[in-house]
Amino acid sequence: MHRESRAIRKMCGIETELGVNKKGEMSVETSAASFIKNIRPEWLNAEFQTPAWDSRERLRKKDESDRAHDYLNNWRWKETYNHLLRNGARLYLDGAHPEISGPICADPHMLVVWNRACYRWIDLIRKKYQETSGEEYRLIRNNVGMTNQSRTAQNPQAVTRESHGCHLNMTVARFVNEHELIKKTLPWFILQLPMSCSGKVGADYGRPHADFQISQRADFMFEIASTETMYKRPWCNRRNRSYADAARFRCEHMIPFDSNMLELPEYLKAGLTAILLMMIEDGELDNRFEIQDPLNVALAISRDTDLRLKIQLVNREKSRLIVDCLRDYHDLFASYLEEYHPDNAILNDVVRRFDEALTLCAARDWPGLFGKLDWVTKKLFIEQALSRKQKTWTDWLAYRLDIDYHDNNHETGLFYKTIMRYPDVVRIATDAEIAEAMTIPPPTRARWIVETIRAYQPAVRYSDYYYCVTFNDATRNDMLSLFFPDPDTPWDDLTARELFTLPLNEFLVRIQEKGIARAETCPTRRMQNPENELPSVPIFTDAVTPQQSNDKSVETVTTIWDIIKNKFNKIM
Numbered sequence: 418m419h420r421e422s423r424a425i426r427k428m429c430g431i432e433t434e435l436g437v438n439k440k441g442e443m444s445v446e447t448s449a450a451s452f453i454k455n456i457r458p459e460w461l462n463a464e465f466q467t468p469a470w471d472s473r474e475r476l477r478k479k480d481e482s483d484r485a486h487d488y489l490n491n492w493r494w495k496e497t498y499n500h501l502l503r504n505g506a507r508l509y510l511d512g513a514h515p516e517i518s519g520p521i522c523a524d525p526h527m528l529v530v531w532n533r534a535c536y537r538w539i540d541l542i543r544k545k546y547q548e549t550s551g552e553e554y555r556l557i558r559n560n561v562g563m564t565n566q567s568r569t570a571q572n573p574q575a576v577t578r579e580s581h582g583c584h585l586n587m588t589v590a591r592f593v594n595e596h597e598l599i600k601k602t603l604p605w606f607i608l609q610l611p612m613s614c615s616g617k618v619g620a621d622y623g624r625p626h627a628d629f630q631i632s633q634r635a636d637f638m639f640e641i642a643s644t645e646t647m648y649k650r651p652w653c654n655r656r657n658r659s660y661a662d663a664a665r666f667r668c669e670h671m672i673p674f675d676s677n678m679l680e681l682p683e684y685l686k687a688g689l690t691a692i693l694l695m696m697i698e699d700g701e702l703d704n705r706f707e708i709q710d711p712l713n714v715a716l717a718i719s720r721d722t723d724l725r726l727k728i729q730l731v732n733r734e735k736s737r738l739i740v741d742c743l744r745d746y747h748d749l750f751a752s753y754l755e756e757y758h759p760d761n762a763i764l765n766d767v768v769r770r771f772d773e774a775l776t777l778c779a780a781r782d783w784p785g786l787f788g789k790l791d792w793v794t795k796k797l798f799i800e801q802a803l804s805r806k807q808k809t810w811t812d813w814l815a816y817r818l819d820i821d822y823h824d825n826n827h828e829t830g831l832f833y834k835t836i837m838r839y840p841d842v843v844r845i846a847t848d849a850e851i852a853e854a855m856t857i858p859p860p861t862r863a864r865w866i867v868e869t870i871r872a873y874q875p876a877v878r879y880s881d882y883y884y885c886v887t888f889n890d891a892t893r894n895d896m897l898s899l900f901f902p903d904p905d906t907p908w909d910d911l912t913a914r915e916l917f918t919l920p921l922n923e924f925l926v927r928i929q930e931k932g933i934a935r936a937e938t939c940p941t942r943r944m945q946n947p948e949n950e951l952p953s954v955p956i957f958t959d960a961v962t963p964q965q966s967n968d969k970s971v972e973t974v975t976t977i978w979d980i981i982k983n984k985f986n987k988i989m
Contacts, residue, residue, distance in 0.1 A: 419755075419756055419757055419758070420756050420757050421757075422695070422698075422699050422757040423590070423698055423699055424590070424694075424696075424698040424699050424757070425590050425666075426588075426905050427587050427588060427694060427695065428521050428522070428523060428587070428588045428862075428904040428905055429521070429522055429524075429525070429585065429586060429587045429588075429691065430518065430519050430522060430528070430585075430586045431518075431519050431528065431532050431585055431586070431683075431687075432516055432517070432519075432582070432583070432584040432586070433516065433517050433532075433558060433676050434511065434514050434515075434516045434560075434581035434582045435449075435514055435515045435516065435517070435539065435556050435557065435558060435825070436514065436556070436558075436559055436562040437452050437515055437554055437555065437557070438554070438555045439451060439452070439552060439554050439555075440553040440555075448554065449513055449515055450510060450513075452515055452546075452554055452556075453498045453500075453509065453510040453515050454498055454510070456508075456542060457545070457549070458500075460545040461500060461503070498510040499882075501870070501880075501882055502538055503856055503858075503867075504520060504534055504535075504855055504856060504857060504858050505519075505521075505531075505859065505866070506518060506519050506520055506531070506534075506535045506538065507882045508538070508542075512647075514581060515539075515556070517536075517539060519531050519532045519534075520858050520859055520861070520863035520867075521859070521861050521863045521883070521904060522859050522861060523859065523860075523861050523905070523907075524688075524764075525684050525687040525688035525763060525764075525767055526684070526763050526845060526846070527861075528683070528684075528687050529683050529684050529687075529845045530846040530850045530851060530854045530859075531854045531859050532683065533680070533846055533851045534852075534854035534855045536827075537827065537851060537852075537855055538855060539556055539825055540556070540825055540826060540827045540828075543825075543826070555824065555826070556824075556825045557820060557824060557825065558583075558676045558678065558823045558825050559615075559617075559633070559676070559819070559820055559823035560580060560581045560583060560633040560675050560676055561578050561579075561580060561581070561633050561819075562578055562579045562580075562581055562820075577621045577622050577623075578621055580621075580633075580650075581676075582646065583676035583677075584646075584670060584671060584672050584674070585674050585686065585687060585690065586668055586669065586670055586671070587668070587669045587671070587690065587691060587694060588661070588666050588668060588669070588904050588905070589666070589667045589668070589669045590665070590666070590667075590698050591659075591663070591664060591665050591667050592698075593667070593698055595657075597697065598653075598669070598697065599641070599653045600704065601693075601697050601702050601706075602669075602671075602693065602697075603641060603642075603711060604706035604708050605690070605693050605706070605746070606652050606653070607711055607714060607715045608708075608718070608739060608742050608743060609686070609689065609690075609743070610631050610632050610635070610719060611631055611718070611724060611739060611740075611743070611778060611790070611792070612685050612689070612743070612771070612774060612790070613674055613675065613677070613682045613683075613685060613686035614631045614632045614634075614674075614675045614682070614719075614792045615633055615675040615676065615677055615678065615682070615791040615792055615795065615822075615823070616630065616631055616632075616633070616791060616792030616793075616796055617629070617630060617632075617633045618810060618815045618816050618819040619816065621636040621637065622636050622637065624636045624716060625716060625720065627719070627720045628810035628811070628815075629796050629799070629815075631719045631720070631721070631722060631792045632673075632675065632715075632718075632719040632792075633675045634650075634672075634673050634675060635673075635715050635716055636716070636719075637650055638651065638652050638673060638712070638715065639651075639712070640652070640712075641653060641711065642654075643655060644656050646672055651672075652673050652711070652712075654670045654671065656670045658670070660883045660884040660904070661902055661903065661904045665903075666904060669694065674686055675791070676823070677791050678791055678822065678832045678836070679788065679790070679791050679842065679843070680843065680844055680845040681770065681789050681843045681845060682790055683845075684845045685767060685770065685771060685774070688766075688767030689746075689767060689768075689771060691764065692750045692767070692768070693750075695753070695757075695758075696750075699753075701749075701753055701757075702749070704731070704732060705730070705732055705733075705745070706730060706742065706745075707730060707731040708728060708730060708731065709730065709731055710729075714728050718739060721739065722792075722796065723781065724739055724740055724778055724779075724781065725738070726738070726739060728742070730742075740778050743775055743778075744775055747768065747771055747772055747775055750771070751772075754768060774786070774789060777789070783797060784797070787839070787841050788836070788839050788841035788842035788843055789843050795819070795822050798818070798822070798835075798836065799818045799819065799822075802814065802818055803815060818831070822836075859908075860907060860908035861904075861905075861906065861907065861908060862901050862904055862906040865901055865906060865908065865913075865933060866882060866883075866884075866886060866901060868913060868917060869886050869899065869917075870886055872917040872924075873886075873888070873921050876889070876921055878896055884901060884902075885898050885899060885900045885901065886898070887899070888921070897937070897938050898936070898937050898938075899925065899928070899934050899936050900934060900935050900936075900937065901933065901934045902935060906933055912931060912933075915927075916928055916931075
């Protein structure tokens with residue numbers, strides 16, 4: 418008989434920052450801005466377009482603080498460029514680069530499917546640009562971009578490259594202490610690098626030389642924990658934005674991961690991290706993996722492409738190989754699932770695949786890992802190319818192929834045109850699943866938010882696309898926001914058919930009665946720059962009654978407020 422778990426289901430999502438270059442333009446920033454600003458809504462094939470919430474809000478340092486991210490002072494944040502895609506993903510300009518944030522998913526398999534659908538959306542938009550305007554963009558899912566100054570074989574380390582992020586987000590129960598969370602996730606973030614990373618040529622920031630290393634991000638990480646994402650990046654990010662009921666949930670915002678071209682590393686990093694966090698919530702993970710000198714160990718692991726490095730743990734006298742540490746993690750994960758979650762088929766499959774990859778790593782069977790782990794696949798491919806051309810790792814060819822590997826062009830990109838044709842490539846998602854995921858959100862809270870916007874679009878003031886939808890009342894100078902406080906709200910077709918055929922006032926009441934969302938009034942939120950404030954459209958007006966209009970989203974504000982006050986006084 419298995420033990421009862423306190424762990425909450427790990428709702429998860431991925432944010433991918435993209436490198437972008439427009440043909441004929443040298444500036445990465447100019448290319449990125451033009452890519453987002455010039456998207457035509459019709460390219461997105463969406464049935465609705467609605468103003469997004471001010472995306473600067475997501476860069477507040479912490480919930481309890483008004484201190485802002487440095488980018489809030491940048492001119493690029495004076496305008497908001499957000500696009501909600503049909504599948505619940507959000508595409509936006511994040512400072513100097515485009516970023517796509519996938520919809521919230523309920524398990525690692527779902528995450529891989531919808532994240533791959535996001536990458537297809539990016540390529541679809543790129544193709545639309547070229548078809549309609551002749552403008553050619555190249556979008557790179559690499560976490561290390563190239564600077565405007567090219568490296569040369571004579572001076573390959575001359576210019577530090579910029580770093581793009583791939584952030585994994587996951588729900589954690591609020592009762593977990595933040596200090597404990599950092600102490601127990603830090604060793605995992607560092608030790609799991611060989612399982613999830615995509616590899617890169619060269620080194621940055623004056624870090625120790627490497628012809629090739631496992632992690633793209635290790636050279637750019639300088640702290641154990643902080644709220645930063647741009648400067649002095651930490652291994653553990655403390656940005657505490659729950660996008661849910663903050664009394665019950667926190668959002669673990671994990672920034673050390675690489676963006677993956679192969680599906681298996683993405684599946685492993687999400688699934689194994691989910692198990693780790695569940696073990697922390699159930700009190701089943703001790704401090705046996707605590708690392709002495711973790712920042713320098715991370716750099717050393719990244720350069721250990723033969724997996725022969727031994728590291729010193731705080732609670733062990735003898736140093737240990739990385740693969741041995743990972744084997745210990747595997748055994749703990751397997752035992753935990755057997756005891757607490759024996760029926761979770763997906764997480765048990767993750768652990769099985771973890772075991773297979775570990776066995777190959779321990780045997781240093783690099784050909785056997787081709788098509789399974791990104792960094793091994795990339796390294797083998799570039800090595801063969803350099804050998805054929807009689808070049809070395811410091812030659813420009815190595816750097817070019819490093820970038821080419823991550824080209825998101827699904828037709829001519831090196832990965833899709835060459836790597837994906839090898840029979841050894843492991844797939845987690847099918848092409849049919851990915852195609853379907855381009856058109857509908859996953860059956861999670863993401864779909865409730867998307868369908869709410871779709872059904873009542875004329876009344877929508879804006880939405881954060883994660884957590885709430887806000888309806889505008891220009892006559893009262895306030896708004897009503899509908900919050901979805903539980904990330905683990907499953908989609909139900911029967912309930913949805915009942916709710917989304919109702920007029921807006923009845924919908925707001927019924928969706929609260931069912932415990933899916935809650936409504937609150939709030940004063941009109943002004944942007945820092947009034948000239949760029951979202952348009953104030955008089956959605957609700959006493960001059961228009963339901964009898965005068967067939968539009969179910971146009972109701973009298975008095976009716977909505979009175980019904981909610983009568984039934985939900987505690988909210989008001």
